[in-house]
Amino acid sequence: MVPHLVPRWPVCLFRWRAACTLGACVPQSAWARASRTPGPGSPRGAVGTSPLVRRGGSSSSSRAPEVMLTRERYPVQRLPFSVVSEEDLAAFERITPGRVVTDPEELEASNVDWLRTVRGCSKVLLKPQTTEEVSHILRYCHERNLAVNPQGGNTGMVGGSVPVFDEIILSTALMNQVISFHGVSGILVCQAGCILEELSRYVEERDFIMPLDLGAKGSCHIGGNVATNAGGLRFLRYGSLHGTVLGLEVVLADGTVLNCLTSLRKDNTGYDLKQLFIGSEGTLGVITAVSILCPPKPRAVNVAFLESPFYVLIETSGSRAGHDAEKLSSFLEHVLDFGLVTDGTLATDQRRVKMLWALRERITEALSRDGCVYKYDISLPVERLYDLVSDLRARLGPQAKHVVGYGHLGDGNLHLNVTAEAFSASLLGALEPYVYEWTAGQQGSVSAEHGLGFKKKDVLSYSKPPAALQLMQQLKALLDPKGILNPYKTLPARA
Amino acid sequence: MVPHLVPRWPVCLFRWRAACTLGACVPQSAWARASRTPGPGSPRGAVGTSPLVRRGGSSSSSRAPEVMLTRERYPVQRLPFSVVSEEDLAAFERITPGRVVTDPEELEASNVDWLRTVRGCSKVLLKPQTTEEVSHILRYCHERNLAVNPQGGNTGMVGGSVPVFDEIILSTALMNQVISFHGVSGILVCQAGCILEELSRYVEERDFIMPLDLGAKGSCHIGGNVATNAGGLRFLRYGSLHGTVLGLEVVLADGTVLNCLTSLRKDNTGYDLKQLFIGSEGTLGVITAVSILCPPKPRAVNVAFLESPFYVLIETSGSRAGHDAEKLSSFLEHVLDFGLVTDGTLATDQRRVKMLWALRERITEALSRDGCVYKYDISLPVERLYDLVSDLRARLGPQAKHVVGYGHLGDGNLHLNVTAEAFSASLLGALEPYVYEWTAGQQGSVSAEHGLGFKKKDVLSYSKPPAALQLMQQLKALLDPKGILNPYKTLPARA
Incomplete structure (x- = not known):
């Protein structure tokens, strides 16, 4: 019977009880930045305390310990891109007037990843509001051979969302408008900088839900979710973004706008180009708008938290509370009878559901302690x-x-x-x-x-x-021949 | 309430009753070949009777009227590919011994599409059994500049599966082995030439179903389904192949084997290359194996056939017959109360379910009359x-x-x-x-x-x-620089 549960129910947590007791008290905010900084010489992602952390820069001496520069920690060479000049800044000011950020304080948050493991030294951040502005920026950068780091909510786990050197940060923060929502089909079209949680709220008010949910939802942008092919907590139930994203608008490295922003469930006219950009981490183009299929909001949600040698968190969703409770009860009877589960608790009300999910969502934070x-x-x-x-x-x-x-x-x-x-x-x-x-x-x-x-x-x-790997490198060379888009990311450096 | 039904239930048929009465009697076989042939000068897909159909070729004078050659009907020029020589045939015989078909009778079925609208004049059909053989064939054809028409079940609707001129037909018919099936996850890995209906039977015996279903299931190959991004009758419920296909093995135009045949739900290591080939109609590579996620077999299936100004066929599937019947009844009450539906019938037993579905599946055939x-x-x-x-x-x-x-x-x-x-x-x-x-x-x-x-x-x-369109052409040029794979298809000829 258990196999049948797999594709219908999100089964989202399991953890060896000996590893970490769940009673461990952690602060409320599941999305608080870890205050610790990475150790030196831990090039592949260790996060933790270190006596060698360099404190204080000119602009942040009074704040948290500064993160070591990526270029100082990792064996990485800057590629021969141009350096941003005063003329470039003036040109950007013409493209995005009043939205060219050069203030070091303001830049710092965008130069460091949220895990505080990598740090670039970009001197300029641009905040376009429209696709046309993104197109102008990229056309300009392409001509000038200036490297660009596209950035959404900067919530990535692998250092993909911040510059490695002085790449221009292209933020989608001001591209946060819903373009359309179709109340029958559930198809949402929006700009890439919309925050996932805000989109969730928007569609839930209209009786739908987003097909993805992440711990980072309060900060992450839908464009970044798509660019990184985010998985998350609803993946098992609603599937991959390769299936739920219906259309994309993307600006290519040379500024060309690729409009594949359809709102159709089916479209077999030629190659499905949008798929190239889902999961390409901003290295093949900058996603400026997304069309995505939202499932109907479930009317009944049950969460079960079970114990055996593992903790298991199961969420069910359906259209009738009575039916779902009946199915869940008979499942629980079955697994208890067979000794698969020794203890557990059920929740249907929102408060307890959230409480149980918090046990899962706070693990990252708990580990950082x-x-x-x-x-x-x-x-x-x-x-x-x-x-x-x-x-x-x-x-x-x-x-x-x-x-x-x-x-x-x-x-x-x-x-x-x-x-x-x-x-x-x-x-x-x-x-x-x-x-x-x-x-x-x-x-x-x-x-x-x-x-x-x-x-x-x-x-x-x-x-x-x-x-x-070779084909990936060929695709990169085809779509971004100068390599200006999110350099040093996703693909290994060529030998 | 109706909007909520959309993503949960396949709603698969609607037709204006004045258009065609459902009582029209058609033969049992829903997949019989239409005996009529296309009219001349109907280059964009009309199918029907014509006084100008040319009867009888040297090899088929006693059979159905011969379909006019594509090159005679359409304004299309043969590209400068090589012509298959005796040396080539000998080389193929070495690669696929005993599986090089040159008999004109046998070739005819593979030169004509099932709608009998287009016809090529290929002189050779190859039946590889392994990926290595496909690789050897393509490497040879690439070197020799020989054009290749990959062919699955030859059930396409747009003339993509048969040669336009004398392209070598590369059939997946003998690549019909299941490689593995995972009884917990429902992940099936198989060769590209497996027939959809046989795969359905295979996984149903193991309590799963294929995520797609088509009228052509008795003939179509899973590789062809993926290559054409087939939609079909389960699309609404289980989504696009871009979401359910987990991995592919593809042989590129030059014979390179691209092994992306993973059996993982999640894999964000670089660009999702398999997506390029889903829906590319054999023009970017030849799919040799498929890894696909099968949903659990529903324990309860209900079919409702409703009448209003339209006929509507609805199929529900779930895990408890009682629950599903209850939901369906209250839906029907609702739509009857609101006058959305005037009459209808329900079916739960297999025989009646099949009978109702046949009304939908036989439309194509009925129209051909x-x-x-x-x-x-x-x-x-x-x-x-x-x-x-x-x-x-x-x-x-x-x-x-x-x-x-x-x-x-x-x-x-x-x-x-x-x-x-x-x-x-x-x-x-x-x-x-x-x-x-x-x-x-x-x-x-x-x-x-x-x-x-x-x-x-x-x-x-x-x-x-x-x-x-430009990017599609660039991708084609990148992956198949000589243009040998399924030429004259998918992309318009370059100006």
């Missing part, structure tokens, strides 16, 4: 999902404080987190490339839903064969 | 879906015998069919480009689910802007 965190986001065949966690506990022994595995059971997506008091090169050496090799050995993916960005680009080949 | 049929497959905003039918009735007057609109209400997909006693250039002139312009005026798609193939490639620009 554990010291230095080594983070991995991998896909595995569902029956092997937890094996890597057990394996690593044995392998690492006391080197690791905790080896925590949680994630999306129905999607085969494991969020693997290894914590230690402080960064250690030997722990990193025990983890990498071991974790990637282990994953590759299972035909898994070394990035399930977080993407590659800057921090994971060099592990792409663990999950993709050389022919695929 | 009406004389010459002009066929269009368009997407429109759902509220405008039927307007074109009424509009055309007024516009065409007695020139048309019937103007029939049916299709997929929930998907906004109209199958528009105009019938007449015989082909007439003036009727064609009244239909085209009017139908395409009307569709473009509604931001619709001139090919919803049938693709462009050979017959619709020149109307692409009604639904796609020049920048999109």
Whole structure:
């Protein structure tokens, strides 16, 4: 019976109880920035305390410790792009009057990722309001050979949303208008800078829901969600953005506007170009508008939180509370009878539903209190999902404080987190490339839903064969021959 | 309430009762080949009787009237590909021993499309069994500059699956093995030549269903379904192949094997290359294997056939018969109370369910008995879906015998069919480009689910802007620089 639940119900949390007790008290805000900063020499994503963090820059001496510059921590060379000149700034001022940000204080938040692991040194951030403005900016940058870092809510996990050097930051923050919503089909068309939570509110008032939901919903932009092919909490139920995104408007590297912003469920006129940009992390074009299919708002929602050796959070949604409760009860009877589950609790009212979800959504934050965190986001065949966690506990022994595995059971997506008091090169050496090799050995993916960005680009080949990598590089060269769009991201540097 | 039904239930048939009475008796076989042949001078897809059909070739004088050669009917020039030589045949014999077909009788079925509207004159058909053989064939053809027409079940509606001239036919018929099936996740991996109905049977025995279903299921290949991004009867419920296809193995024009055949729900390692090939109609690569997500088999299926001014066929599927019947009853009460529906019937047993579906599935065949049929497959905003039918009735007057609109209400997909006693250039002139312009005026798609193939490639620009067309041509040039893969299809000839 259990297999049948997989595609109908989001089964979204599982975690070894020994790894971290759920009673651990963490602050309310699930989206608070971690105050700790990454350790030095942890180039592949460890987050934690470090005695070597450089404090204080000219503009932020009174605030949190400054994050080390990416170019100082990682072995990365600036490509020969032009440097922004006074003439360029004047040109940008003509394109986006009053929306050219050069103030260092204001720039800082956009130069550093939210995990505080990477930091660029961009000197200018542009805030276009329209597709035409984005087109003018890119045409100009293309001609001038200026590199551009497209940025949505800057909530990425892999350093894809901030500059590596001095790339111009192209923010979608002011492109936040709903263009249309169709009350029968549920098709929403909006600008790329709309915040996911605001879109959720907008469509929920009209009896629909967004097909995706993320912990970062309060900050992330729909354009960024699409550009990174965000997964999240509704993936199991409503599927991938490759299926729910119906159309995109994209500005290409040379400023060409590619309008594939249809609101049609079916369109087989030629190649489905929008798919190229879903998950390409801003390296092939800048998404300026999105057409997306919203499912009807469920009338009944049940959340079950179950215990066995694992904690399991299950959400069901349907159109009749009575029917759903009946199905859920008989499922619970079944799993209790068979000893699959030993204890649990049910919630239907909003407050308790939110409380149970908070247990899941606050894990990232809770982990950041554990010291230095080594983070991995991998896909595995569902029956092997937890094996890597057990394996690593044995392998690492006391080197690791905790080896925590949680994630999306129905999607085969494991969020693997290894914590230690402080960064250690030997722990990193025990983890990498071991974790990637282990994953590759299972035909898994070394990035399930977080993407590659800057921090994971060099592990792409663990999950993709050389022919695929070559074609990706050819596509990049075709769409962005000067390589100005989000350079140093997604694809490994060419040899 | 009705809007909520859209994404949950397939609402799959509607037809103006005056257009064609359902009592019309047609033979049992829903997939019988139409015996009529197209009229001359009807280059854009009319199917019907014609006094000018050329009968009898050297090899088929005793059989159905021969279909006119595409190169004789359409203004199309053969591109400068090489011509298959005796040496080439010997080389193919080495690659696929005993599976090189040159017998004209055997070749005929693969040179003509099932609608009997287009006909190539290929002299050789190859039947590889493995990906390696496909790779060897393409590497050889690429070197020799020989054009190749990949062919699945040859069930396409737009002339995409048969050669236009003497392209080598590369059949997937012998690539029909299931590679793996995962009984928990429902992920099926199989070779491209598996017949959809056989896969359906295979997964249904394991308590799953295929995420797509088509009238052509008895003949069509899964590789062809993916290559044409087939829609069909389960689209509304389970979504597009862009969402349900998890991985593909594709052989590129030069013989390179691109292995993206993962069985993972989530994989964000670089660009999602498989998406390029979904819907590219064999023009960018030959799909050799498919990984696809199958939903659990519903335990309860209800079919309602309702009458108002339209006939509406609704199928529901769920896990509890009692619950589903209750929901359906209250829906029916509601629509009857509001006068939205005047009459109808319900079916739950298999036999009656099949009988009701046959009413829908036999429409194509029934129409072919009406004389010459002009066929269009368009997407429109759902509220405008039927307007074109009424509009055309007024516009065409007695020139048309019937103007029939049916299709997929929930998907906004109209199958528009105009019938007449015989082909007439003036009727064609009244239909085209009017139908395409009307569709473009509604931001619709001139090919919803049938693709462009050979017959619709020149109307692409009604639904796609020049920048999109240019990028498609660049992608074609990148992936198939010699243009050997399914030439004369999908993209308009370059000026």
